[in-house]
Amino acid sequence: MSEEILINVTPVETRVAVVENGMLQEVYVERTSRKGIVGNIYKGRVVRVLPGMEAAFVDIGLERAAFIHASDVADLGGSDDQQDTVRTVPDIRSLLREGQSIIVQVTKDPIGSKGARLTTHLSIPSRYLVYMPAVSHIGVSQRIEDEQERQRLKDLIAVSAESHALDAGGYILRTAAEGATEEDVARDMAYLNRLSSAVMDHASELEAPAVIYEDLPLFIRTVRDLVRPQTEKIRIDSRESYQKLLEFSHEFVEGLQEKIECYPGERPLFDLYSVEDEIQKALSRQVQLKSGGYLIIDQTEAMTTIDINTGAFVGHRNLEETIFKTNLEAARAISRQLRLRNLGGIIIIDFIDMEDSEHQRQVLRMLEKMLERDHARTKITGVSELGLVEMTRKRTTESLGQLLCAPCPVCDGRGFLKTPETICYEIFREILRVNRAYEVEGFLVMASQNVVDRLLDEESDNVADLETFIGKTVKFQVELVYTQEQYDVVLL
Numbered sequence: 001m002s003e004e005i006l007i008n009v010t011p012v013e014t015r016v017a018v019v020e021n022g023m024l025q026e027v028y029v030e031r032t033s034r035k036g037i038v039g040n041i042y043k044g045r046v047v048r049v050l051p052g053m054e055a056a057f058v059d060i061g062l063e064r065a066a067f068i069h070a071s072d073v074a075d076l077g078g079s080d081d082q083q084d085t086v087r088t089v090p091d092i093r094s095l096l097r098e099g100q101s102i103i104v105q106v107t108k109d110p111i112g113s114k115g116a117r118l119t120t121h122l123s124i125p126s127r128y129l130v131y132m133p134a135v136s137h138i139g140v141s142q143r144i145e146d147e148q149e150r151q152r153l154k155d156l157i158a159v160s161a162e163s164h165a166l167d168a169g170g171y172i173l174r175t176a177a178e179g180a181t182e183e184d185v186a187r188d189m190a191y192l193n194r195l196s197s198a199v200m201d202h203a204s205e206l207e208a209p210a211v212i213y214e215d216l217p218l219f220i221r222t223v224r225d226l227v228r229p230q231t232e233k234i235r236i237d238s239r240e241s242y243q244k245l246l247e248f249s250h251e252f253v254e255g256l257q258e259k260i261e262c263y264p265g266e267r268p269l270f271d272l273y274s275v276e277d278e279i280q281k282a283l284s285r286q287v288q289l290k291s292g293g294y295l296i297i298d299q300t301e302a303m304t305t306i307d308i309n310t311g312a313f314v315g316h317r318n319l320e321e322t323i324f325k326t327n328l329e330a331a332r333a334i335s336r337q338l339r340l341r342n343l344g345g346i347i348i349i350d351f352i353d354m355e356d357s358e359h360q361r362q363v364l365r366m367l368e369k370m371l372e373r374d375h376a377r378t379k380i381t382g383v384s385e386l387g388l389v390e391m392t393r394k395r396t397t398e399s400l401g402q403l404l405c406a407p408c409p410v411c412d413g414r415g416f417l418k419t420p421e422t423i424c425y426e427i428f429r430e431i432l433r434v435n436r437a438y439e440v441e442g443f444l445v446m447a448s449q450n451v452v453d454r455l456l457d458e459e460s461d462n463v464a465d466l467e468t469f470i471g472k473t474v475k476f477q478v479e480l481v482y483t484q485e486q487y488d489v490v491l492l
Contacts (some may be wrong), residue, residue: 009238039215132170335370344395
């Protein structure tokens, strides 16, 4: 599998596209005016403690106060062999008090009406490691499955700490650390030790609320977090950012320089790879499958639902085989759409009902296999009695749709409008209500073109009956700036 990373840099925003075998898989967007804050470290002030929720609100200098749960304040972590022990969450009042200053890190961006999510368990990432100053646990990414390699990497931490006089505190060895040398690990440990000391020194000089540490810009985080062994090229269309990438890779990601290219072409980089078209498709509810079937993806505040339909695909053998093939193709498409759209939280997948339990198992296995490529943590349940698959995907930032779009001001985000017929009948009821309350000579109805056209055409008989019933005239006026649901009844 070949993989390329494309980076489009402009003064107002940076966009990153991950392309696998010529097909767009992931998109990341960072705008200069509204940067993501996940990973940033703040000195905050507790503004409200909520014992009933075992949580508190913390002012970190944003528009909305951020949220921290008691489990993210107390040290409830531990080594792998302690995971089965029962942990109790301390009373939030024993941990925090109003007006208190605390150092916190953002784990989730503000999403919708919710503020940022915080933790006091600081973690600072580098290419191969994540450093946790407050703990002494050493962990290894679950994606590194070889037990000998996992033990070798753990031993490297101790060896590097001893030979280079570094802090052997809490570390997590990231997936990229597989195959790393002692020199690679020691270099990262030294960098993280220096950065951690600088962060703590800076924090002591600041008054809350204030930013202590900001994560790297998106185009550099891309090299740190997204580059894998199968990554063949990293193409960037900004000469200045290209030089910064080379400097960063030279210091922290040895051997990556030859993969980084500056794209000088006149044709936009994203157009060259059809990324712009794929982004537009990713904002649509419907996803077309090659077979003729399709997915319907609906994102709500509580969850995301995905419905699979056979559409134009009629199969060749029998209904069960047609359903099975459609569901298999849908499982592959769903894993890509989750990454591409950056959908998180609870996700409900309504596969087409399958009678054969072996077919259900194969479809579920296909979904699990495709999700193994996902950078975000996922968890999948089996097929329920209703034929639904429930899963979760870790959500830390806004989805692509939430980032690029806003609720429709016409339908107020509902996704549909009242019909002109419905509006006409609302107008009739409003005229009857006002007629009982006030003595007037007539009425002027101001509405959109569609509604006035219907009142003068299909509803003309009803308008005549209304005028006869109330004994007054009703006039109509088109207001071009009115949406279909807007109208006013003016007394004459």
